[in-house]
Amino acid sequence: MPPSRPATKIQARNQATIMEAALEVFSANGFRGATVDQIAEAAGLSKPNLLYYFPSKEAMHNALLAQLLDTWLDPLRALDPAGEPLAELLGYVNRKLEMSRDFPRESRLFANEIVQGAPRIHAALTGDLKTLVDDKAGVIAGWARAGRIAPVHPHHLIFSIWSLTQHYADFDVQVRAVLGDEDPFDGAAEFLETLYRRLLTPSP
Template identity: 60%
Template sequence: MTDARPDRKPSRIQQRNRKRILEAALDVFSQQGYRGATLDQIATRSGLSKPNILYYFSGKEEIHVTLLNQLMETWLDPMRDIDPMGDPCEELLRYVHRKLEMSRKYPRESRLFANEILQGAPRIRPHLERELKPLVDSTSAQIERWIDEGRLAAVDPMHLIFSIWATTQHYADFEAQVQLLMRDRPHRDGAADYLDMLYRRLLTPH
């Protein structure tokens, strides 16, 4: 099919429609997963016709990949901001708190990413290999240096990173369960303090 989308800079209406499509698709993909989502669902949610959506995107996969690529830029920023010259424990705790805050602000994005990973990362694997792996490798090496300097307790850097992801993104990925189990109080009440205590105890040299 010939791509009819213009090469010139999109108008404000076109930019607004594209944003509407992506916002609607984020809702649909985060609830239905990639396989369960359809262009018809995205069209209904966005209030635009299916042909209108296909004017801006070639299909469901392009919309999904666009959302994932946008997400990855946001998702990696907290790790990129870890300061090698800062206090190791405080830098890692700041990372924990930023990841927890992101789970509060971006629950749909977190579930979008989780669903993609559960399917084997077929659409985002190149991004993971090109962006995520080098960043995690360099962060792990920095944690290892801090441990060697005696500034952090001896922990496995890679499993530390995995545990931070698990304990923060849980509040987004399993939001319905957390809300049910904590329905008598705000479902993130105490999470920041608990994780601060947990990781401070884990990371402080003895």
């Protein structure tokens, strides 16, 4: 276990190196396929040295997931109830797409955990995540009732945004195989903005 006293610069650097290596290995192999030996090799550390900081594969995975879930929810937290509804929702779509572009490994790590039944973050999904989603769904429903956006099921709207943006990270190989040399993110932002603008703009 890492010492309880403040980490030295070397210890902080090693912890960051281990987290980066763990992210690479877990996102590529999933929790079950990853090993401590693989992470130690990717980190350039001996296995005993790595285990000094994190006593198990589970400890590293849990640390990554806790950090990731908080980051992953930030774009939804930024949805401003006092803002202009269409701009707020299109901004959320764009922020989620940017996360898929900039943090593809983190997205795949989260997807792998969910596909396996979320054994390590189920409490967070039914707790903090559900609370936040329900709160923002209430905001969206209020906008719809006021006629500021078209009628829409708020939870399914959020689910669709997750699906359509995170797809570019979670299925990156398939997307790039189909598009060839085209950068998938070049056209994705424009397409998604058009899609959601048409869906959410109220009828005259």
